[in-house]
Amino acid sequence: MKLRDILELLLLSAIWGASFLLISLTVHSFPPIWVALIRTGFGSAFLWTVLLTRRRTLPPRRLLGWLLLVALFNNAIPFVFFAIGERTVPSSIAAVLNATTPIWALLLSLSFMKQKAEGRTIPGVLLGFFGVILVVYSHGADAPVGSVHSYAIGILFIALASAGYAIATTIAKAKLAGLDPIGLATTQLSLAGLMILPIALLGQHPSNIQRSSILAGVVLGIVGSGVAYLLYYSLLDRISSTRVVAVTYLLPIWGLFWGAIAHEVIIPIAYVGVAIVIFGLVLLNRRSAAKSALPQTQPCPESCPE
Numbered sequence: 001m002k003l004r005d006i007l008e009l010l011l012l013s014a015i016w017g018a019s020f021l022l023i024s025l026t027v028h029s030f031p032p033i034w035v036a037l038i039r040t041g042f043g044s045a046f047l048w049t050v051l052l053t054r055r056r057t058l059p060p061r062r063l064l065g066w067l068l069l070v071a072l073f074n075n076a077i078p079f080v081f082f083a084i085g086e087r088t089v090p091s092s093i094a095a096v097l098n099a100t101t102p103i104w105a106l107l108l109s110l111s112f113m114k115q116k117a118e119g120r121t122i123p124g125v126l127l128g129f130f131g132v133i134l135v136v137y138s139h140g141a142d143a144p145v146g147s148v149h150s151y152a153i154g155i156l157f158i159a160l161a162s163a164g165y166a167i168a169t170t171i172a173k174a175k176l177a178g179l180d181p182i183g184l185a186t187t188q189l190s191l192a193g194l195m196i197l198p199i200a201l202l203g204q205h206p207s208n209i210q211r212s213s214i215l216a217g218v219v220l221g222i223v224g225s226g227v228a229y230l231l232y233y234s235l236l237d238r239i240s241s242t243r244v245v246a247v248t249y250l251l252p253i254w255g256l257f258w259g260a261i262a263h264e265v266i267i268p269i270a271y272v273g274v275a276i277v278i279f280g281l282v283l284l285n286r287r288s289a290a291k292s293a294l295p296q297t298q299p300c301p302e303s304c305p306e
Helices: 003-026 032-054 061-085 091-098 101-112 121-140 145-175 181-202 211-238 246-261 268-285
Strands: none
Touching (some): 003 061, 003 246, 061 145, 061 181
């Protein structure tokens, strides 16, 4: 890879890794549904600007049903669930949990797309989940009994959000292949925002809004979703998806880094868990090129609409 590609990979992974910290900052002042609304609103506004400026094309209307499903599972549900989870789960732990998305995508492809498991698949899945459990346990073991329950519920919501990404990946690869990627990303965020808007207006409204939360939400939408999409597709235009998957390996590392910057408590055993997660992901993706067209060959922290 060229130096530009390496730098863009690092930047993309840093942005997506920082998104978890931005969510935790935004949720200080906004209910989870509003965090998702702010994120989709600013993200889609940015992408609409890019789409119109570059004269890119939107997906055809006949695919509206599939587009709605992908928007639901790839944006609406995960954006809300991550915000719910991060009310009790540190952003660093959320970033590590998100790394299970390629594993969920692989399991879905094996179950519903009649793909066959290769020799490294089972060890990779087991190692990945074991590493995640180690990281989760490292934070929850010393927590008070009352907070352990809240922590466990937060973990569940984040795990469901990661599984949602995997479901969206599987649907998009089967039904939305070959579409203009910028048009598809713009449509996804816009449809997700329209789904979230009425629920946000009818539900709990934000109060005692902090300036830091507003700033974090705006950056989360414009940079964490909008700019990240552009970097992601720019990389895919120049290098193979198996190289772009390096973003998946870097996300847990960035999650711990940004968590440390935010003074989150990170127990040393968590670093061991992250190393195990990354090794498991490497095993999953070191497969023959002829059989690399499965969903997990794409990093899916935000979207895999290819």
